Amino acid sequence: MLIKKPSDIQSSEITPESVYRNRRQFILAASGAAAGLLAPGLASSAPQAGRKKGPYDTDETMTPEKDATSYNNFYEFGTDKDEPGMTAGGFKTKPWTVAVEGLVKKPQTYNLEDLIKGITIEDRIYRMRCVEGWSMVIPWMGFPLADLIKRLEPTPQAKFVEFTTLYDPKQMWGQTRGVLRWPYVEGLRMDEATNPLTLFVIGLYGKPSPPQNGAPLRLITPWKYGFKGIKSIVKIRFTDKQPKGTWEVTTPHEYGFYANVNPNVDHPRWSQAKEARLDGSFFGGLKTHKTLMFNGYGQYVEQMYAGMDLRKNY
């Protein structure tokens, strides 16, 4: 495994100097100069060397990189968990443009490099839970979406953000099938989008993201079910109306707008009280954990839902 658990790191490795150096490498990479993002393979795994446990990191056992990159949901590349890893290899993520639309100071289409130029990239080790009942612990590499939103200057009328995945059935063979309405869409309320936990992710395990994990740019909201984490984003739209996500449109009785992890609200077809953790310990089967309210991130997010009936707003 590439990333050391915080407990594995010798205190001598945690020097301000190395922290500084790694931070700088990240900024360079994001600016396109070192081009970690643009030349997969070049990005170093150095960031972990001087890594300290961050305030939002979990120290639970990490999911092996192999599992996180071969057991995926990405219906654009098939509905079986192993299909994205096996068939998305040639997906073209460069050049990549992102359209910024709607209630924003300057609607504009950006090259990805320009969009995120100079933004500081961080590692965040997050607990993730899929609505289907499996969970992982993944070291993401990305930046708070709030940093980008601040830069894009949405107008005061903007109450929600809508995200859209690329539509390109020539590359995304799953889009030739009617399993979902394409392109994949997701949305967040503005306070959710700017919550410090919310990330735009460009990599994992210290490397640029492989296609199956949503390269080159995807959303991560760890207190929500995995399906909110829309992959391969090409459009960000600021709006005053609650966006309709793909799953909400496809099966509205099963999936709502909020999709907050909630062990007390069952999926119509199964309980959400427990989860099977992919932590590399396959001997004797996957370990079952109790699912935590807001996936354990309540202290950072519950105030956003004060006064809301979370059984109705699922």
Ligand SMILES: Nc1nc2c(c(=O)[nH]1)N[C@H]1C(S)=C(S)[C@@H](COP(=O)(O)O)O[C@H]1N2
């Ligand atoms: N565009 C797109 N984004 C998507 C999906 C998808 O099918 N298409 N699946 C979602 C679901 S259900 C989950 S659980 C996560 C899985 O992310 P991972 O494969 O990186 O673990 O991606 C989400 N983002």
Ligand SMILES: [Mo]
């Ligand atoms: Mo999922």
